Amino acid sequence: MKASLAAAAFEVASFAASLLAEPWEVRTGGGTPFKVFTPFWRALASRAPMPAPLPAPKRLKTLVGIASENLGAWNLRPAKPDWAGGLRAAWTPGERPAAKRLAAFLDGAVRAYGEARNIPAIDATSRLSPYLHWGEISPRQIWSSAEAAAIAHPEAASSVSAFLRELGWRDFAHHLLFHWPEIATENWKSEFDAFPWADNDAAFRHWTRGETGYPIVDAGMRELWTTGFMHNRVRMIAASFLVKHLLIDWRRGAAWFEDTLVDADLAVNRTSWQWVAGSGADAAPYFRIFNPVLQGEKFDPEGAYVRAHLPELAALDAHYIHKPWAAPPEALAKAGVVLGGNYPQPMIDHAKARARALAAYAEIRQSG
Ligand SMILES: Cc1cc2nc3c(=O)[nH]c(=O)nc-3n(C[C@H](O)[C@H](O)[C@H](O)COP(=O)(O)OP(=O)(O)OC[C@H]3O[C@@H](n4cnc5c(N)ncnc54)[C@H](O)[C@@H]3O)c2cc1C
Structure with missing residues (x-):
């Protein structure tokens, strides 16, 4: 997209936020992409320091004079029948709920994450995956808050590392898909x-x-x-x-x-x-x-x-x-x-x- 926009004489800038590192930034010593998680993770985690999240822009320059649709009029939510009650009960979408969930997790459950993450009956994991997928929180925000939590609570440091390693699997999946799209x-x-x-x-x-x-x-x-x-x-x-x-x-x-x-x-x-x-x-x-x-x-x-x-x-x-x-x-x-x-x-x-x-x-x- 960037190449074709630039070719059409647009000025293009992109800001990485959906992964800890862009798929082409993490390479083996031989300069090739990784096929195995553990060395990938070692390479990713050693790219210290992870860039800190940027503050929200004070003002966004938006385009003017472009007509917009009214989202409500699109009737995107199921009505007849309304099959989404279970989803509504389980989730509150949005950036603020994502931040709240991360803070609550780092303040509590993360301490037992190492042992309890495999027990489905307990609320031992972050449940941040939908927020990550939809861009309501970035892995870099998670990384920087988790590191701060590990410093504040050294007894939780190994659980925090186990949690960040899982986040590393997410990057690894995107790394594989980028380099070998046929994997899908x-x-x-x-x-x-x-x-x-x-x-x-x-x-x-x-x-x-x-x-x-x-x-x-x-x-x-x-x-x-x-x-x-x-x-x-x-x-x-x-x-x-x-x-x-x-x-x-x-x-x-x-x-x-x-x-x-x-x-x-x-x-x-x-x-x-x-x-x-x-x-x-x-x-x-x-x-x-x-x-x-x-x-x-x-x-x-x-x-x-x-x-x-x-x-x-x-x-x-x-x-x-x-x-x-x-x-x-x-x-x-x-x-x-x-x-x-x-x-x-x-x-x-x-x-x-x-x-x-x-x-x-x-x-x-x-x-x-
Ligand atoms: C068959 C199968 C299909 C899956 N499909 C998806 C999917 O479509 N979307 C998705 O986000 N996850 C998927 N996962 C991975 C994993 O189950 C979820 O990411 C995890 O359950 C989300 O819960 P959490 O946010 O509480 O995870 P936590 O344990 O709190 O982990 C933190 C974050 O790390 C990442 N993560 C955790 N485990 C994995 C993993 N095994 N692989 C890659 N990233 C991971 C997620 O982004 C997660 O939000 C799948 C796993 C399996 C076995």
Whole structure:
């Protein structure tokens, strides 16, 4: 855009604010872009000092004499039906709410971030991702406030570093997309081009609706549908279930997330899906297949997250909350759970799904 405007004799200036560093500014010793996160992060974090945020301009020079539309008249908000109640309850958009959220996070939750960030039932992360995506806060503002918080509270310094490292993943995703735009649509590892994806619309629909029969997956998909958000740990579990248990192409899952997430971001979403699928840059290996029951028991031991999003399971004993099919009939009856009635049976047995996924992977390894 800059080049074509300049060619048309416009004066062009741009001001970097949406990333910690522009994608072409961070380079390996050999001058090439990074493909692996850890050295990228080392290079990014050592570009000290991070430029401080600039104060807001006192006055903006605006163009005069240009007719404008009335935004309200565009009727952008859903009315008939109004499906956005859950979004409104969960979020207050805007620059000021973003700043307030950052201040509250740095004043409290950040101290436990290192350990608690993987527990979806607690409000342990910043929830700044939609504000970042929509430009309501800049990563440089976050960086400078977080550094100040670490200086004021040295006991929180390691948690603050863990938090800033996550922000580094966001920059890394944009770095990858800038240098390899095809990462949004093509398998980064081309051996996955031969992967035998299942074209199963019914299974895909069950996943989108949170009807897989695995409570941690279903709770995540319902949180997403209602609030436009899903906790990072649960995103990984739910995405892995689609790609590995149901063998459905990661691009279908990514597109659903883009339809429903309030923080849907091409760079982060697509690289994260490839990471989960095993097809991406610096990805989790395909053969590491999450067991949704064990993941649930580890990160939601009392089932508080599941109960919050699946009211039909709310009264189930914690011992069975991540595997209702293993509960004795009396426990189900006491909790009002009817398997195959108000909550589904698991779509597929975990051990079978695991074996099937590994066999599919072996196929592409052999042909590759
Ligand atoms: C399959 C999948 C899809 C995802 N899609 C998106 C997406 O569309 N948009 C998006 O912003 N994030 C996405 N993420 C990353 C992550 O889940 C969210 O950024 C995070 O949950 C946002 O919550 P938070 O703001 O409380 O994060 P915090 O833990 O407070 O982290 C602070 C900031 O760091 C960045 N960040 C955190 N985790 C990651 C990560 N794993 N990768 C890249 N950046 C990260 C975000 O900008 C976040 O706001 C996805 C993850 C997975 C596994």
